[in-house]
Amino acid sequence: MNYIIFPSAQNAVEKIAQEFVLYSQQNRPVHISLSGGSTPKLLFKTLAQSPFNTEVKWQNLHFWWGDDRMVEPQDPESNYGEVQKLLFDHIQIPAENIHRIRGENNVEQELARFSQELTACVPHLEFDWIILGMGKDGHTASLFPHQTNFDDQNVAVIAKHPETGQIRISKTANLIEKAKRITYLVTGGSKAEILKEIQTTDAENLPYPAAKIKAENGVSEWYLDKDAAKLL
């Protein structure tokens, strides 16, 4: 497990935000996939503020999501909706750079549409950077323990939350693993136990997608805050 421990969650997201600046200076379309849930909200708020709101060349960054819930964008459960509210509403970014999963659509039709958009827009389906989170149950994106097909050759899949039954669309493990770089951003003491388990047990003996999914030919790393890393 390749990890960096930051003194605070704010320090971790500022490091990511600084890297947004650097990626955006490459003056080419850079494809970045964002995570959902509660953890990255601090990142989106940080990016919306000075200096990042003006230092990032937003026109060069293309945003995608690892997963989203099949809800309206205004729903607080919408991963896209949260980024819209916390970040996109506060910066100048071309609408065509935002590649959201349309949670308000019929799920089968949206899976086909989103898969087609991914294939058409991302060169060789190789993301420049995929930022992921991890649930306390070891899921990442919407790839849950005991129900993820790691051999699925599709780019995206329909998933069902094992407890709530909520329907989602997620990138597949296969697509995520093609990325040039994968960063798991995990903060807070509630994730400390599972991080310890991932650190001390071979991924093949664990059911957790977050433990198993790594960049095949790129960098995989974990950005942790002190609380999440307290048992490592």
Ligand SMILES: O=C1O[C@H](COP(=O)(O)O)[C@@H](O)[C@H](O)[C@H]1O
């Ligand atoms: O359901 C989800 O959970 C994970 C982790 O979320 P968090 O609230 O513990 O930060 C997230 O990475 C994923 O995108 C999301 O849909």
